Amino acid sequence: MRNEEHSIVADHALRVEGIGKRFGGLEILKDITFAVQPGERRAFIGPNGAGKSTLFNMIAGDLAASSGDIYYFNENISRVPNHQRVRKGMVRTFQKSNLLQELTVLDNLLLVLQVKFGLHHVWFRKRTAQQFPELYSRAEQLLDTWGLADRKDTVVKKLSYGEQRQVEIMLGIATEPKVLLLDEPTAGMSNTETQHILKLLQNMPRDLTLLIIEHDMEVVFGLADRISVLYNGNIFLEGDPQMIKTDLRVYEIYFGKEGA
Numbered sequence: 001m002r003n004e005e006h007s008i009v010a011d012h013a014l015r016v017e018g019i020g021k022r023f024g025g026l027e028i029l030k031d032i033t034f035a036v037q038p039g040e041r042r043a044f045i046g047p048n049g050a051g052k053s054t055l056f057n058m059i060a061g062d063l064a065a066s067s068g069d070i071y072y073f074n075e076n077i078s079r080v081p082n083h084q085r086v087r088k089g090m091v092r093t094f095q096k097s098n099l100l101q102e103l104t105v106l107d108n109l110l111l112v113l114q115v116k117f118g119l120h121h122v123w124f125r126k127r128t129a130q131q132f133p134e135l136y137s138r139a140e141q142l143l144d145t146w147g148l149a150d151r152k153d154t155v156v157k158k159l160s161y162g163e164q165r166q167v168e169i170m171l172g173i174a175t176e177p178k179v180l181l182l183d184e185p186t187a188g189m190s191n192t193e194t195q196h197i198l199k200l201l202q203n204m205p206r207d208l209t210l211l212i213i214e215h216d217m218e219v220v221f222g223l224a225d226r227i228s229v230l231y232n233g234n235i236f237l238e239g240d241p242q243m244i245k246t247d248l249r250v251y252e253i254y255f256g257k258e259g260a
């Protein structure tokens with residue numbers, strides 16, 4: 001029985017056990033426990049201020065938890081710093097833009113890919129496709145997949161807001177993560193842009209484990225295998241999209257008992 005339990009635990013890409021977070025006297029998260037399977041797409045929903053971003057900050061290592069532990073492929077990473085989590089393959093994108101605004105899309109991408117290709121030492125000099133064919137070919141491939149090939153020579157600050165968000169996700173993918181955390185990837189996007197991002201996310205490799213915070217329910221239900229609902233500092237409910245969609249309590253959390 002112990003062995004069986006152990007093997008189930010070892011199969012998790014991510015396991016969060018009893019995580020809590022206090023800001024001063026305020027207890028934002030109380031006792032968060034959940035596990036995500038490798039390749040699973042898990043969405044986190046809940047009203048504004050429920051603590052979704054705070055939870056992601058702790059998983060990514062940007063914020064220390066007040067209590068509890070985080071396991072990544074069965075390794076306790078609770079005290080592993082953020083940059084080491086990234087090196088292990090846990091990568092997040094941010095709600096706010098963290099791109100190098102003065103550089104082109106291609107240069108932003110090459111800077112990320114250089115690290116992956118072990119070419120940090122050439123960051124300061126001009127690189128050419130002739131010198132680094134594999135680097136450039138991977139960049140072209142990513143630009144094609146993400147529909148950004150025609151924008152590659154555009155300086156990031158000249159892109160639309162939606163395109164910038166697209167570049168951010170592409171950079172996250174470029175690091176070839178095992179677990180990718182997306183914090184509201186479609187926030188502030190037009191309906192057309194949202195549809196476009198949803199399609200791209202749906203087409204991502206199935207072995208990539210994806211955790212996503214999202215307010216757009218079309219994206220949530222179009223992408224997630226399982227959904228966790230955060231409310232009052234706890235995971236109020238967890239289930240598959242059909243179960244969450246039809247649970248009246250979720251509706252009440254968002255719209256109140258009488259409805260909107």
Ligand SMILES: Nc1ncnc2c1ncn2[C@@H]1O[C@H](COP(=O)(O)OP(=O)(O)OP(=O)(O)O)[C@@H](O)[C@H]1O
Nearest residue numbers: 023024028046047048049050051052053054055213
């Ligand atoms: N550094 C901080 N210091 C104090 N309070 C904080 C801090 N960060 C977040 N909070 C508070 O914690 C609560 C949860 O915030 P968080 O951003 O995690 O919620 P959220 O569910 O992601 O909300 P939203 O859906 O609006 O993005 C909020 O009340 C917020 O004001």
